[in-house]
Amino acid sequence: MNMASLPSPMQSMENCKVFQKNIGVFFFTLLLFSIILFLPTLFSSHSFTTFSQLEGDYEEEEEACDLFVGKWIRDFREPIYNNLTCPTLPLVKNCVKHGKDPNYIHWRWKPDGCELPRFDPSMFLNIVRRKKLAFIGDSLARNQFESLLCLLSQVESPENKHKDSQGRFQTWYFPSHNFTLMVIWTQFLVQANERIVNGSASDVFDIHLDKINSEWTNKLPGINFAIISTGNWFIRKTYLHKDDKLLGCTLCSDANMTDLGYVYAIKNALSTTLEFIRTCKECSEGMVTVLRTYTPSHFEHGSWFNGGYCNRTLPLSESELSYNVSTAWRIRKSQVEEFGKVIQSVEMEGKKKFVLLDVSKAMMFRADAHPDRHWLRWQNVNDCLHWCLPGPVDVWNELLMVVLRKHSMK
Numbered sequence: 143m144n145m146a147s148l149p150s151p152m153q154s155m156e157n158c159k160v161f162q163k164n165i166g167v168f169f170f171t172l173l174l175f176s177i178i179l180f181l182p183t184l185f186s187s188h189s190f191t192t193f194s195q196l197e198g199d200y201e202e203e204e205e206a207c208d209l210f211v212g213k214w215i216r217d218f219r220e221p222i223y224n225n226l227t228c229p230t231l232p233l234v235k236n237c238v239k240h241g242k243d244p245n246y247i248h249w250r251w252k253p254d255g256c257e258l259p260r261f262d263p264s265m266f267l268n269i270v271r272r273k274k275l276a277f278i279g280d281s282l283a284r285n286q287f288e289s290l291l292c293l294l295s296q297v298e299s300p301e302n303k304h305k306d307s308q309g310r311f312q313t314w315y316f317p318s319h320n321f322t323l324m325v326i327w328t329q330f331l332v333q334a335n336e337r338i339v340n341g342s343a344s345d346v347f348d349i350h351l352d353k354i355n356s357e358w359t360n361k362l363p364g365i366n367f368a369i370i371s372t373g374n375w376f377i378r379k380t381y382l383h384k385d386d387k388l389l390g391c392t393l394c395s396d397a398n399m400t401d402l403g404y405v406y407a408i409k410n411a412l413s414t415t416l417e418f419i420r421t422c423k424e425c426s427e428g429m430v431t432v433l434r435t436y437t438p439s440h441f442e443h444g445s446w447f448n449g450g451y452c453n454r455t456l457p458l459s460e461s462e463l464s465y466n467v468s469t470a471w472r473i474r475k476s477q478v479e480e481f482g483k484v485i486q487s488v489e490m491e492g493k494k495k496f497v498l499l500d501v502s503k504a505m506m507f508r509a510d511a512h513p514d515r516h517w518l519r520w521q522n523v524n525d526c527l528h529w530c531l532p533g534p535v536d537v538w539n540e541l542l543m544v545v546l547r548k549h550s551m552k
Contacts, residue, residue, distance in 0.1 A: 207253050212253035222536070223296055230314075234519050237533075246508075251540075262543070267321060271319045276367070278326045279327075283434075285531075287323070293536065298317075300314040310325070311326060312325045331354070348380070349380050349411070351384050354415065362429075366430065367429070368432065392404045405472050431494065434538065436470055440512060457508055470502055471502065484496055497545045512528065514526060
């Protein structure tokens with residue numbers, strides 16, 4: 143080897159410096175290129191998620207599984223609103239204010255095989271822009287309405303356009319989205335008259351299962367989304383009529399009278415309701431009707447006015463479901479059957495849209511989320527029927543957002 147051809151120690155050091163400099167430039171360039179390439183992805187998956195990307199998330203979840211079948215799992219994220227940040231939260235549903243342990247809030251509904259996207263107020267308001275949405279039913283319909291009002295008020299303050307003395311009929315308006323939100327009261331959906339005994343209301347009703355209650359149907363024209371529900375008012379003594387003939391009763395012991403059961407009554411009243419909507423000529427073209435299924439009360443050791451309570455602090459397990467809760471499944475089953483019938487009809491006609499919001503399974507477990515004694519309405523009476531706000535009733539609106547988005551885009 144010719145020693146003269148080898149670089150001197152000084153030249154070796156210079157060559158090494160040049161090499162290190164080139165390597166540094168190469169890795170810096172590679173790092174810069176990587177940042178530019180992946181920056182949009184980095185932001186879109188965190189704080190700068192766009193509306194179209196959220197839509198894609200919802201599409202993925204819709205195709206992944208049945209959102210109505212799952213379980214409740216722990217979730218320690220803060221709710222979208224709380225008893226201090228919702229300006230419209232009713233006093234009787236403000237359970238935390240009245241001393242309820244907020245532990246009941248920290249659960250979320252986890253469908254089997256996928257995730258339920260969290261409610262997004264801005265997305266919901268974009269779905270219903272320039273539309274009218276009405277909850278039609280009893281005080282549980284109002285409970286869902288109150289939840290949605292709290293959720294949406296986090297991004298826009300609504301204007302109160304109308305509210306009767308009992309809050310049974312309300313209209314709120316979101317001006318930036320030209321969106322109207324309503325709640326329309328009806329106990330049975332069909333016609334019913336309370337019997338008067340010795341000049342006093344008896345809490346016993348004559349229900350005409352084949353005659354629609356026009357007090358709410360008169361308000362249907364112009365509504366784009368109608369969320370209907372019924373059930374709990376039927377669980378009392380009633381007398382059932384069809385074709386102006388007395389058929390039988392429910393929860394009765396009258397001589398020569400057949401107790402037809404309240405499941406029968408609910409099923410037939412819902413059948414009349416869905417058929418009316420299906421054939422409604424005054425309703426908005428393309429109106430989406432959402433049937434929310436029945437949710438149970440969780441009274442233990444009594445009921446409304448005889449000492450019943452619901453002081454559990456955790457969701458029920460499958461083995462803890464009581465007879466009262468499992469009875470809800472029979473009511474839910476009858477509602478799903480009637481829904482299936484109307485779906486077959488509208489599919490042949492290709493006109494109106496009907497959607498099922500099946501919340502029964504999820505709510506059967508939530509004996510821990512009622513006001514119980516943590517409300518101010520009747521002294522020494524516990525509420526194990528309605529739902530605290532915030533609470534699992536908010537999940538109804540998370541599910542509603544998914545189904546409305548899906549069907550409003552068709």
